[in-house]
Every structure is written in C-alpha cells, then in structure tokens.
Amino acid sequence: MQNAPVKLLNSLKQETVRKFCFGPVPSRRLGRSLGIDILPKKTCNLNCIYCEIGEGTNYVTSPNEYYPVNEIIQEIDSIIESNIPFDILTFTASGEPTLYSKLGELILFAKKKTPKPVAALTNATLFHLEEVRNQLSNADILLPSLDAAREETFRKLNRPAASVILKDIISGLKEIRKSFKGLIWLEVLLVKGINDSEEEIQALKKVIDEINPHKIQLNTIVRPPAVIWAKPVSMERLHEIRDYLGYNAEIIVDFRPKSIILRDDIKANDILEVLKRRPMRFYDIESIFALDKHKLMSILDELSDNKKIDSRIHNNEVFYFNKGDYDQ
Secondary structure: OOOHHHHHHHHHHHOOOOOOEEEEEEEOOOEEEEEEEOOOOOEOOOOOOOOOOOOOOOOOOOOEOOOOHHHHHHHHHHHHHOOOOOOEEEEEOOEOHHHEOOHHHHHHHHHHHOOOOEEEEEOOOOOOOHHHHHHOOOOOEEEEEOOOOOHHHHHHHHOOOOOOOHHHHHHHHHHHHHHOOOEEEEEEEEEOOOOOOHHHHHHHHHHHHHHOOOEEEEEEOOOOOOOOOOOEOOHHHHHHHHHHHOOOEEEOOOOOOOOOOOOOOOOHHHHHHHHHHOOEEHHHHHHHHOOOHHHHHHHHHHHHHOOOEEEEEEOOEEEEEEOOOOOO
16 A cells, blocks of 8 residues: 555646636635636736745736736636636736736636626736726726835835836726726735834825725735735734724734635645645635645645645744745
C-alpha cells in the first residue's frame, strides 16, 4: 500500500488544475463567491502596503488581453455546467481586474450563463476612463476601494504608479455612480497610524458623501500584509469611524462563514488553488469544503511536508498560504 505522502504526490500530478476559476470561497461581503482570477499575479498599478498577495515588483498601467478571452470563457462555462453551488460570480484578479482589456466581454458572458449576480472587485484607478466604465456597465455589483482622500496618504498607503492620481480616482468614482445601474459598495481599508486619524476620516467622509455609494464597507488588515509593519485598526476605532460616516457604513471585519458543503470528493489541489489566491485560516478552509477537522489537518500537514504550502502567524492566528508567496 502506498504511504500518504506518495498518494498525495500522485494525486497532485493527476488532478486538473483550474487556471482562472477558484472556490467558491467564503466572502465577508458576498457569501459563497465563485472567483474568476483574470490576470497574472501582481498585474497592478498599485502596490498597497496591506496587499494579501505580497509585494509588487513591476507596475502595469495599460489594459491588455493577458490571457485569451476564449480560454477564460471556456473555463467559466465548464465550472457553471458542473453545477457547483455558489451565491455570486466575482471577477477578481491577483492585481487590478480592469487591466484586463476584455473584462466587459467576460461579464456579458457570465450574465448570460448564470442567473446569479455578477460582481467585480476593483481599485477604481481606471474609472476616469469612459471605456473602463463601459466595460463594467453590465455587472450587478461593483466593489471599488478608496482608502484615502489626501494624495500624500494615498501614495503612502497604496503606493501607486506615478501615472495614477487620486483626483482621477475620485472623479471616476463620481462618474460611475451616475451611470452604473447596479449597486456600488465602496470598501475603505484602514491601517493603524496611516489613514485612521480624525483628519483623514473627515477628508474621506467629505469625498464619500460626494460619491454617494450604496454602502460603505470598513475593513482593516486581517490576513498577512505585504509589509510586516502594517497594523490593523482596533474594533473600537472601526465602530467610531462607522458611526461618523453614517447610516450606510458597515464593518466587514472578522466574518466567520457558516459551514457549507460544496462536494464530497475534495482533493489536495482544490485546497492549493484557493491558497494560491489568498492566505486562509483553518476555519476558512474548513467552511469552504466542509471537511472533517482531522481530515483537513492531515491534508494540510501532507501539503506542508511536501513543500506545497507554508504557514505564518498573523495577529495570533495561523494562516496557510502557497509556498513562497510570503517570503520576506
């Protein structure tokens, strides 16, 4: 009989790895989110200090068709046809999704293929471009981010490419709010000592009131950040900021999803594919796959022994991640 490590390595070789689709994963905002990752890792025009996929090395500022659009469409079609249960289909990326030049075509296909809502995560840096706003026009929910209303703070926190200017982001958010027919949920990620002061929050409120999103969603650092010195804001401070921003502000930190059963044939690569996108805690993984705790720990131990994954302590919690993603 083969021992466990040999069995695991054989299964890794035999399994078909999804290139673009992952999950569904438990999303703090969206429930069971079937993710579509449409870009090579760190294809982005920002290099945020809190980024959960690590430090960027090169900025990308112009949209391009980084993968053939038909390849992504075929994989979306295949996974939806498999009847895997999900609440929402979410276009995301290991970077900034609007840098994919055929995002609009993908959104249209998804809308035709599933009755479930279609969402897009974005840093809003290209919203000032009409063609980018048009690409997003058929989505049901947009989840843009805006972490600062002052240029100096924006550059310290989000570390943008030289061509990315905060005033363009703000004007783009105002424009898309006027034209977009779906929901806009604006995320503000707060980092201790960077954008959580009274002055920063007052400036943010002024701009957010002008944008008028349907929701303001407050977040802070939960997973290991790109730079180790970036620290989370306390829950007490988050509550103060929420109350100040108004009735449509909410805190989305520390969501612990309910256990859901997606399928009963979980393999090692199913877990690896999720961890390639973001680090996760034990109970995050457990809730996605509804695995017995002992079985899940056995799989994680074997993946670690075979140098497929690693772990790291952040805020007194253990996070598992794809090997090499967080070497610092």
